[in-house]
Amino acid sequence: MRTLAVATALTLALSASPASAATTPYLPRPTGHSPVGVTTLSFVDKSRPDPWVPSVPYRELMASLFYPATSGGGPKKQYMTPLESERNLERQNIPGLPLDVFSTVRTNAVVDARPAGRWHSLPLVVLSPGWTQPRVTLTALAEDLASRGYAVVAIDHTYENRATTFPDGHVTGCAACEVDDQPGFWEKFARVRSKDTSFVLDSLLASKWGALIDPQRIGMTGHSAGGAITTQAMLADPRIRAGADLDGSVHVPIPASGLSRPFLFVGSMDNYTPGAPGPYDDWETDWTHLTGWKRWIMVSGTVHASFTDLGVLAEQLGVDLGDSIDPYRALTITRNYVSAFFDQHLRCRPQPLLAAPSPAYPEVTFIG
DSSP: OTTSOGGGGGGSOOOSOOOOTTOOOBOOOOOSSSOEEEEEEEEEETTSOOSSOTTSSSEEEEEEEEEEBSOOOSOBOOSOOHHHHHHHHTTTOOTTOOTTGGGGOBOOOEETOOBOSOTTOEEEEEEEOOTBOOGGGGHHHHHHHHHTTOEEEEEEOTTSBSOEEOTTSOEEOOGGGGSTTSTTHHHHHHHHHHHHHHHHHHHHHHSGGGGGEEEEEEEEEEETHHHHTHHHHHHHOTTEEEEEEESOOOSSOOOTTOBOSOEEEEEEGGGOOTTSSSTTHHHHHHHTTBOSSEEEEEETTOOGGGGSTHHHHHHHTTOOOSOOSOHHHHHHHHHHHHHHHHHHHHSOOOOHHHHSOOTTOTTEEEOO
16 A cells, blocks of 8 residues: 555545645744755656656656755745646545645745755755655655755656656646556666656756756755655665665565665555565565664555654644554654765764664654
């Protein structure tokens, strides 16, 4: 179930009544010291046709770049357009929930704010969303990392989600959803996302924004299928020095030759029985092929969506996901452990949080 769309998790348990339409959902404020800026980027890869719609002779991608800013004043980024919100919610049939509600979510990043920081000083984290999900579902994590001094690029993988809006106004849907039951799909998915990631890195570093980024300090993480393909992206691109998988089933395992760079698994303890068949047995296989620094932690009370924005937004909208942890607590844990991982491996700052279980986070269990 961990490769399903995050929004699908909204239908798992709907015992609570959705909140009033007057409720304005919001993302919790970032916890770092810097204001956050964000800019929208469009990249066109003319070297290949689109892998999901071959009649399109190029691969066109949208991304959001979050970064520390000099000021927090100015217009905040819209979470989704009304059309994007509608396409992401229309299949869920949640009673009383307006289809455009995600267009009203209040965010914290200022559009095109002036960046802070010296040239080539910022470590970069790539974010890859879950299958059928837009990049915005990882905004709370992106804003937090940026407030702590990271550049963060969140990528929309075209034709793999319900709605991607481009600068000229056209909106693409999920063409890949029509073939996700075919043999070899997940292998192709991993190849496509790996190529997308490397192309975005090439384009970003060559752009004016590349002047902010230290190309020697690049990491990657993602949720669900986006987290699972992080190992494949790392194997394809040696520039990615460290990676993390947030609750993503591994459909394409690490080869026997292994992966020697640092890696972090973060999942839901309530669904895991060590050594038994289940949703995390693929992690046990990959674990043996991780030959560098590695850590595996599980968080009690969480569900699949707890590691994304959907955890706190569902709470605000009165939708019961079936989690038993406070969703704001789950977000705090996700933010703190992910940032500690990248602080240790991209900034060379040892993190006691990663060395052993912490009494401050009794929900977190160390598996390895």
